[in-house]
Amino acid sequence: MAKHELVLFPSSSTSSYASEIDFKVAQSSKVHFKTEGFLRTQKKKIARQKGRKMEQHRYVFETWSQIDILDDGYKWRKYGEKRVKNNKFSRSYYRCSYQGCNVKKQIQRHSKDEQIVVTTYDGMHTHPVEKFTESFEQILRNFNIYNNFYNVQR
DNA sequence: CGGATTTGACCCGCGC
DNA sequence: GCGCGGGTCAAATCCG
Numbered sequence: 788m789a790k791h792e793l794v795l796f797p798s799s800s801t802s803s804y805a806s807e808i809d810f811k812v813a814q815s816s817k818v819h820f821k822t823e824g825f826l827r828t829q830k831k832k833i834a835r836q837k838g839r840k841m842e843q844h845r846y847v848f849e850t851w852s853q854i855d856i857l858d859d860g861y862k863w864r865k866y867g868e869k870r871v872k873n874n875k876f877s878r879s880y881y882r883c884s885y886q887g888c889n890v891k892k893q894i895q896r897h898s899k900d901e902q903i904v905v906t907t908y909d910g911m912h913t914h915p916v917e918k919f920t921e922s923f924e925q926i927l928r929n930f931n932i933y934n935n936f937y938n939v940q941r
Numbered sequence: 942c943g944g945a946t947t948t949g950a951c952c953c954g955c956g957c
Numbered sequence: 958g959c960g961c962g963g964g965t966c967a968a969a970t971c972c973g
Contacts, residue, residue: 864944864945864946865945865946865947866946866964866965866966866967867947867948867964867965867966868946868947868948869962869963869964869965871962871963872961872962872963878963878964880964880965884944884945893964
């Protein structure tokens with residue numbers, strides 16, 4: 788089952804620690820029902836730490852499009868949707884469904900101009916693209932970057 | 942049956 | 958503390 792998946796990163800000292808804990812959580816959450824809450828918070832803590840350490844890639848761009856789900860060649864699993872303030876459209880949250888790759892992205896329509904779709908990528912893929920899509924190549928040529936790649940390394 | 946979505950609950954950080 | 962805003966979980970549901 789993939790509810791608590793084992794997270795594997797490319798070799799790096801800090802990340803192997805994180806994946807180890809994740810594995811423990813994955814195992815014991817099956818067995819001990821009592822401690823589930825503890826494990827959950829524990830897992831979240833780790834996720835947060837991980838996020839703080841590894842959230843090094845954020846990549847935002849806008850496009851003019853009628854469709855909000857643009858195919859970028861990766862496989863995404865939706866995990867949430869939220870209405871945000873001052874925006875009549877809701878923002879949707881996706882995660883890369885590749886095993887162990889926890890790249891996230893958010894998609895929302897611009898509050899002022901509903902023609903514009905804002906896409907936010909968070910993180911780096913730990914694997915190559917599964918399929919090449921020409922449509923995204925086209926988008927890459929046309930989109931409007933207003934906030935590109937930056938590092939949050941201390 | 943197995944993976945993706947839906948959707949309200951839950952959680953957490955922050956400002957008051 | 959408390960409420961609010963935003964991000965995430967996870968059970969139910971959908972769909973191939």
